[in-house]
Amino acid sequence: MKRINKLKSIIDEIDQLIQKNVTSSSPEFQAWRTKTERFLISEYGNESYEVSEFQKMHFTLSAWVLGTPQSDFIAACKRGLERAKAILTTYLDELEENEDSEAGINAYSKLKYEFSGIRAVVEEYTDSGFVINFLNGLEQGINFTDKIKIKYYLRELLNWYENNWTNICNDEYVNNLDEHERNKLLIKEIFEGIDDCDFLKNDGVSECNQSYEPIILLSHRSTDKKYGDAIEKLLSSIGIKNNQLIYTSHPLHKIPLDKNIYEYLRESFGRKIFVIVLWSNEYLDSPACLNEMGAMWVTQSDYTNIYVPSFDFTNPKYYQCAVDKNKMGAVLDGSDNCKASIVELKNKLVEMFGLDIDENQWIYSLDQFIEDISN
Structure with missing residues (x-):
């Protein structure tokens, strides 16, 4: 809910900027743009489509033309802000939809849906035989609805993250730290909730x-x-x-x-x-x-x-x-x-x-x- 409220606040500021007839060189606009870019990076990652699209957006005329009226620059900035509002509103809809859906999903179902992403983030950082074995074992546990195996390998992955977290944070080659942070929290959340799942009822398909x-x-x-x-x-x-x-x-x-x-x-x-x-x-x-x-x-x-x-x-x-x-x-x-x-x-x-x-x-x-x- 915190990230949704933050994005709503960013979108609300757009209307205020438009009403004030700001240009892209104004301090208010620059502060809003920096805040928005940081939010998108934290939410989607620095190399994501969402961030690259925002960075490419033009909020003013592409070049200074001698004698161009100030009103033209204000109008160009307004068009850019209106387009930004439309795009950010679609992201807000996606966040709200995901939040609503996650509220009703149990830990086992969430693990099934999230496992591919969890594995991709971990394997991008390490090819350690022990860690790959943890991932393979967790995959087998999901595939065969083995609660004991799932819980064991979740705990091993969580321990691995705890023991290596300082190294991951300080590694200059890690450019997706936010994804690792999400992974760590997600694994912990699933591990703590797995005991409450009825595997016979939620193991997928009869x-x-x-x-x-x-x-x-x-x-x-x-x-x-x-x-x-x-x-x-x-x-x-x-x-x-x-x-x-x-x-x-x-x-x-x-x-x-x-x-x-x-x-x-x-x-x-x-x-x-x-x-x-x-x-x-x-x-x-x-x-x-x-x-x-x-x-x-x-x-x-x-x-x-x-x-x-x-x-x-x-x-x-x-x-x-x-x-x-x-x-x-x-x-x-x-x-x-x-x-x-x-x-x-x-x-x-x-x-x-x-x-x-x-x-x-x-x-x-x-x-x-x-x-x-x-x-």
Whole structure:
């Protein structure tokens, strides 16, 4: 709640700056910008998409032009502040949504969703055999719903953090200290709450639930919405119904009103679920996206990899994710290989959902899809 209130305060200050007709050179504006940047760095990390987008924002005219009226500079700053307010408001919505969802999630469920992110942060710092063994043991405990093993390895990881915390803080090569701090607190929180979990009730999925109709999760970062929308349009064209697709950036496929997002995902993972992972460099910077991937891994869901054209396959964060990197995927570059992969995806979904599609309609929809992603 503290971070939400802080962001609300930052957003409220924008209206005050606009009313005062400040320019980007004023002390008030500079103080607000510094405060905002520090908040985003503490919340998302120094190398995150959110921070880079804010740093790139222009709050004034791009160059001084002799004779330019002061009113033009004020107007330019106002436009920049209004855009900043819109962006920060979306971040506020995400924080409030995450806070609401976390309030109703137990320690075991949280561990399942967070494990992929926990592992990535630890392995980025150390390749110690003991620590890797702790992570592997915790992974096995989650996979087999072994409460004793989970508690043991959580305690070992927590002890490792306590014993090495000074070294981590003083290491000049550690540029994600905030992520380690979150990791440490998260592991401690889960460890202290794990005894209160009923594993028989919360171990995921009962066998009878496996007979439910299948569902698709389009796991994506909201910044990749243009590609997500193109995929949603294609899936709808082959007969995928609104309630057969979870795509949170689209009003027809969002989490139902008053539903806890993580509990809803957990219920959905009780069905036969197929995940389309829309990979981008921004996706790898999102804890929420990595949480979805962690849930996918825990439930052994089937999935396919789809990549935006700008995806960096050498990104080390990609290789820390619990997915098969050798599994064939589709790069959305409009090439013949892309088209062939999308046809294979269509065939798989037709079989999974028992769809009966018109081939002429499909050819038209595929051409539209290629045009959409090319644009």
